[in-house]
Amino acid sequence: MKSTLVKVATVALAAAPALALGLAPSGAGAATSHVTESMRILTGHMDGKSGWPKITNSSWTVHKGETVTVKITSYDDGTAPLTGQYMKYDAVKGAKGGHETVNGKATTSVSDINVAHTFTVVGLGFNMPIPVAPTGGHVTVVATFVAKKAGTFTWHCFAPCGSGSTGMTGAMSTMGWMTGKVKVVG
Numbered sequence: 001m002k003s004t005l006v007k008v009a010t011v012a013l014a015a016a017p018a019l020a021l022g023l024a025p026s027g028a029g030a031a032t033s034h035v036t037e038s039m040r041i042l043t044g045h046m047d048g049k050s051g052w053p054k055i056t057n058s059s060w061t062v063h064k065g066e067t068v069t070v071k072i073t074s075y076d077d078g079t080a081p082l083t084g085q086y087m088k089y090d091a092v093k094g095a096k097g098g099h100e101t102v103n104g105k106a107t108t109s110v111s112d113i114n115v116a117h118t119f120t121v122v123g124l125g126f127n128m129p130i131p132v133a134p135t136g137g138h139v140t141v142v143a144t145f146v147a148k149k150a151g152t153f154t155w156h157c158f159a160p161c162g163s164g165s166t167g168m169t170g171a172m173s174t175m176g177w178m179t180g181k182v183k184v185v186g
């Protein structure tokens, strides 16, 4: 599964050298193009704000019709098990092939107890559960979707990785930390 995803990305980039060189805005409106958005999840210790895990590249823009590969490298070795209404976000949703890859291995869901974060774009029906990273290491999670709808969509992490008694305040409710925007230009 891993090699298939990698191959598709490589072919798409080869077909669009201007994009690969960063000479054009991602996608440049071409309906068949394929872009990769790379994000990193840092712990509060790494970003200098204790208890505030952060996603870098928290907001990005793609074009309607584009195939978008989301690559998230997480360094967070602490879990934030999903609870209540959020437990459904342990399953991959809206991804090409019905799966994400975790360190290259096709995965359709992550057990609640092993979840550290989620990358969830409710408005696009897309969800990636992010499992806990090994202590001192990282985990790489990749999934691909097609941006079918234009608009500005807020993404959220639905694992209670923030502050407060619910774990849902602090980083969880602050734009640029555990929530951001995915803009799909029509």
Ligand SMILES: [Cu+2]
Pocket: 053, 116, 117, 118, 157, 158, 159, 161, 162, 178
């Ligand atoms: Cu989170």
